[in-house]
Amino acid sequence: xxxxxxxxxxxxxxxxxAKPVLDGVSAEIAAGESFVIIGGxxxxxxxxxxxxxxxxxxxxxxxxxxxxxxVGLHGRARDELMRKFGMLFQGGALFDSLRVxxxxxxxxxxxxxxxxxxxxxxxxxxxxxxxxxxxxxxxWPAELSGGMQKRVALARAxxxxxxxxxxxxxxxxxxxxMADVINDLIVKCVKELGATAVSITHDMHSARKIGDxxxxxxxxxxxxxxxxxxxxxxxNPYVQQFVHGRADGPIRMEVRx
Numbered sequence: 351x352x353x354x355x356x357x358x359x360x361x362x363x364x365x366x367x368a369k370p371v372l373d374g375v376s377a378e379i380a381a382g383e384s385f386v387i388i389g390g391x392x393x394x395x396x397x398x399x400x401x402x403x404x405x406x407x408x409x410x411x412x413x414x415x416x417x418x419x420x421v422g423l424h425g426r427a428r429d430e431l432m433r434k435f436g437m438l439f440q441g442g443a444l445f446d447s448l449r450v451x452x453x454x455x456x457x458x459x460x461x462x463x464x465x466x467x468x469x470x471x472x473x474x475x476x477x478x479x480x481x482x483x484x485x486x487x488x489x490w491p492a493e494l495s496g497g498m499q500k501r502v503a504l505a506r507a508x509x510x511x512x513x514x515x516x517x518x519x520x521x522x523x524x525x526x527x528m529a530d531v532i533n534d535l536i537v538k539c540v541k542e543l544g545a546t547a548v549s550i551t552h553d554m555h556s557a558r559k560i561g562d563x564x565x566x567x568x569x570x571x572x573x574x575x576x577x578x579x580x581x582x583x584x585x586n587p588y589v590q591q592f593v594h595g596r597a598d599g600p601i602r603m604e605v606r607x
Contacts, residue, residue, distance in 0.1 A: 373570030
């Protein structure tokens, strides 16, 4: 494990209007580690990764990548940082007007300025990594099942061989069997790349499958951080209620009549 964390967040705060969303989030993620943030809807999971990505700016706090402060980076320095990242979006977010291979190659052509023929070759190689044949590359996203679309989105996330990959609710909308296929592919692809993975999910089966460590966010804070194997033995009442899906407990869900 490197002495310098791949990602270090310190005392992140972010509010929208009067509502605090992040209230002192701190964590260190080692190079090559798969780190999963669990929590309910509106708990701050997405805001956390958007801050790491630079899509949102924290009101205060620090985010270091490889020991370099990234909050406030602009221009070429920000562009260089973004080259380290890959992202699997919750809904897949494929471009309907591009064929499958063009979707996978999009970042290579637009971001890396790779020539189209080479980018297509890389795209087809990456599709093979997620179990899709070259024939799929010629299809349109609308011709794919939900599971295939998710595989294509995963291929796009890893095509540029990123150092850090973000997974936003990677199994949402999939049946349990296909969700497990995607979980297995995430583990395989991250390991093959030697990448650091940061995932957010409320799916505990997925979290257990893909995470080396987990953290639970509640009330804008990481209220528990530990090895994945420890989550079922912790006596933290918030974690226990969430993991077992109990209505009764310290977490109160707002119900509107």
